[in-house]
Amino acid sequence: MPDTGIAVVGGGIAGLTTALALEAAGLACAVFEQAAALPGGGGGIQLPPNASRVLDRLGLGPALDAVAVRPVARELRRWDDDTLVGRVELGAAAERRYGAPYRTLRRADLLRVLFERCAGAVRFGHRCIGVEEHRGGVELRFAGGARHRAGVVIGADGLHSAIRGCITVDDVRPSGHTVHRALVPAADVPWPDGPPRVLVWLGPGRHCVCYPVGDAVNVVVVVPAGTGLDAAREGWHPRVRELLAAARDAFHHGLSDRPPMPRWHRGRLAVIGDAAHPMLPFLAQGAAQAIEDGAAVAVSLGTGGGFDRFEHSRRARVDRVVAAVGAGDHAAPNTLTDHDWLYGC
16 A cells, blocks of 8 residues: 555454545545454444444444344433433434434444445454654554555554554553443343333442343443452342343453543544543443544545544544543433433534
8 A cells, every 4th residue: 555545453343434434535544453353242332323323324224223223211220229210212212313323232243234344444463563654654563574554544443552652651540340241142131021221220339231232132230340240249139130140151351441642643643432532331432432533533534634633523522421431420311401412413
């Protein structure tokens, strides 16, 4: 590729969305992903209207609807007695208000839908280990000796981004929380009552989220660091304990983020998504903001605005989302109107 080309490092949700948005803007790119193939696991994911709107505009709506569920509401409940404390209407109400649906689906299905539209641009087995800027372009170095020259580089390589390290020096910050995740077959969930909903039980320093993803239910439990799933069940309402008991194949990991970057770009390098602004999963907006980033950076490059215009267009909004996550505002809204600033962008 000549030095006028665009390289995207990272072939996850952010990187693949960027590739599709660049193509829509008339720009070609090469996507470099360190994994040997598209991952097949990863649990479920929520796509709120602000994310769905971007993907629908890229022509992915029918493919997403073939594998996604459209929950009718999100309910907030007390952890110990299951009392309903708030309800956000989704479904048709959200689609009318924001012009796009609220979807839930398997993360692997979302990646597959994205990949099928830009497979020719993706090069698997390329782990970036270095970047060298030179006059007129950038050279990427990969484990195993491969090199690639490009005009600009977009780092969509997640929390442990190699490209971020070329822009700023910082480190991952443990949050003090552990997350347990599982996909439970819908037939094993003990209370399949009512229409599909996102259910959130809020407790002291912990919460549990579940929602349908096709023939399964995605279960996510956030607890203080080091708390095992057996201990995590203590004190919860019997309904939640039954749900967690069905999550026999749960995997767990610590939750971390990074401090805010002074700038998301330097010279011919920029970062997006978790590489730029990782956030804890308390507003279900990490992937959504990465999707917005991918569309915005493509528009900026396609119109000659460069990385300066991209960051200017996105910084205030992303900073507000990150602040809301840090303040625990995932527990606050109980009407659709409360979400206008978030879903209506």
